[in-house]
Amino acid sequence: MLDHTALLLLGPGHRFLSGLVAAPAHSQPHRHLYVPALCLADAVAERPEVGEHVLSxxxxxxxxxxxxxxxxxxxxxxxxxxxxxxxxxxxCRPDAEWPVGRPLVTAEPKRYETYGIAMVPLG
Structure with a gap:
């Protein structure tokens, strides 16, 4: 799961994120990275070209x-x-489809610390 901070880093070519996005497309086409719609909306509000990049x-x-x-x-x-x-x-919280939840890739891990979700912090 990518939040708005990860999306904003994806555009400028963050090495880790670029690899994370490219790997499923080439080696595991059935795997996806997920983006909450409201995180995309926030990233687009800050930098409109993020929307077209994510769409591609x-x-x-x-x-x-x-x-x-x-x-x-x-x-x-x-x-x-x-x-x-x-x-x-x-x-990111557990539900019927994702019983253990989904990890969140974020540049703001402190924002989410008290919510009990797994995170992959970006430096």
């Missing part, structure tokens, strides 16, 4: 806001977490 990457799959995640996002926002971070947390 076949290994990226956008996670939409469904009913259950909307409820979770709303609760997290009410507790003070910004909406783009809240969608990342909601999509």
């Amino acid at each position: 990457l076949p290994a990226i799959e956008i996670v939409e806001v469904g009913f259950a995640s909307a409820l979770t996002i709303g609760r997290l926002v009410a507790d003070g977490l910004p909406w783009q971070h809240a969608h990342a947390v909601a999509t």
Whole structure:
């Protein structure tokens, strides 16, 4: 799972992220990297060309806001977490499809420390 901070680093060619995105496309085409829609929206608000870049990457799959995640996002926002971070947390937590959750790739790991999700911090 890539949050908005990871997407903003992906555009300028962050070496680790570029490899993470390229590997599934070439060696494991059935594997995807996921991006919460609200994280993409925030990255596009900051740098519009990120949207076209993400669209061109076949290994990226956008996670939409469904009913259950909307409820979770709303609760997290009410507790003070910004909406783009809240969608990342909601999509990384365990659910029926992902029983152990999904790790989050982020340049802001401290923002997520208290939410019990696995992270891959970017330096």
